[in-house]
Amino acid sequence: MSNLEGAPVEANDVRGRVAELHAIREQVRLGPSERATQAQKAKGKLTARERIDLLLDEGSFTEVEPLRRHRATGFGLEAKRPYTDGVITGWGTVHGRTVFVYAHDFRIFGGALGEAHATKIHKIMDKAIAAGAPLVSLNDGAGARIQEGVSALAGYGGIFQRNTKASGVIPQISVMLGPCAGGAAYSPALTDFVFMVRETSQMFITGPDVVRAVTGEEITQNGLGGADVHAETSGVAHFAYDDEETCLEEVRYLLSLLPQNNRENPPRVEAEDPADRTGDALLDLVPADGNRPYDMRKVIEELVDDGDYLEVHERWATNIICALSRLDGQVVGIVANQPQSLAGVLDIEASEKAARFIQMCDAFNIPIITLLDVPGFLPGVDQEHGGIIRHGAKLLYAYCNATVPRISVILRKAYGGAYIVMDSQSIGADLTYAWPTNEIAVMGAEGAANVIFRKQIAEADDPEAMRSRMVKEYKAELMHPYYAAERGLVDDVIDPAETRSVLIRSLAMLASKHADLPSRKHGNPPQ
16 A cells, blocks of 8 residues: 555555555545645635536546655745646546646645646647647646746746747636745736735736835735726726635636637527527617617627627726627627727727637637627827827737638727727728617717818807807718718618527628738737
């Protein structure tokens, strides 16, 4: 049998060796100690294996290198050589499809990354890339293992290099389930999606103690890098949930909407929602008055299958909506202005949010539906000095570079450069539709009249009456619903109630779309 802490003792026959193996496996399964497990539970956290069980289909997990141990010496490490070295790696299935996973075990060295620990992660990442299957990391680690010095830092470098190699090739999802600092925060930032759990997970480059020492600022871990901070303020987290069970269930849902890799299409399902269902409610949801707000989410619910969608970055840059959903069983990415927030204008954060989402959709063969109701870019000194030009250009670049099917629907306002940027026909939208409430123009009628007819208004006996007359004249001449259609800038003006069926028919036609970009190493997008 084995002493379970040092080298195996001699076993006399095969049965003895097998019994020894089972004893070691049981120790690996249980982890370092019951005390360590209870300490993890006391923090409101699940163990690494419990998390894997929730993520993957029951009984599907195959572990890789469960018996791995570190070889480091010094600072007492040679006396502490637990199996797994603080990270569990392997593969299983989610909804029957292969998914690779690694999970930090905070009970062992606080989940800190050492050389052996990093090598295990490198191996599973390489296997995920080679197999063409998604990679999910369950992060609960305290950063680099200080006792191993530069070897631990090099381990992070190998992870970052593989994150970059896998970018746009396989979906990469980071689930933050504990405090993750320094290098442990950079890898998630390189992945496609970041999930966080309130109260128990944090992300920061330098913790509150360092902040206090350097700047004198007092702040808690959650105040510095908690789930709500990253979901609402920084935009680092795409999703935030109250508990691990809900979080991991939503990871499973996200995986059901993504392809295995960039060479496949997302999984299609049989839709029970009729493709020709009319959306009469849309006639009342969107006011004809362009100054009245409404909730674009309700429009999306009317259009998509069973009203079901997954919103990405729901609480950050709320003036634009990015969501994954299905139309007639086919996965689509939806980008939509939200008139309920800042009137749906584009600003720095909205541009960044939508640009990254469009790039993800394009990388993984997800058609893009754009719903426009945009009055323009947000004016202001802060926006200009903050770089709205280059940030807005990110959104423009993302749309222009996307080769997946792209369909735009103009619900109401579409003014100025924001209209062009939001996937207009002129930048490559495959199909552009408009509702009869659309207003496509360089700017709103009031602003346009003030510019064009400035002299007439100023010289009039009644300037306000003249301004009102000129506004009406401008609207009648250049902003009527059919102006763009008459010039071929939209493909059709459609009944809002028929939008769902029009989109589904258009997607079916575009299913075989093939578009090649010029031969190049890569583009140089605005930063």
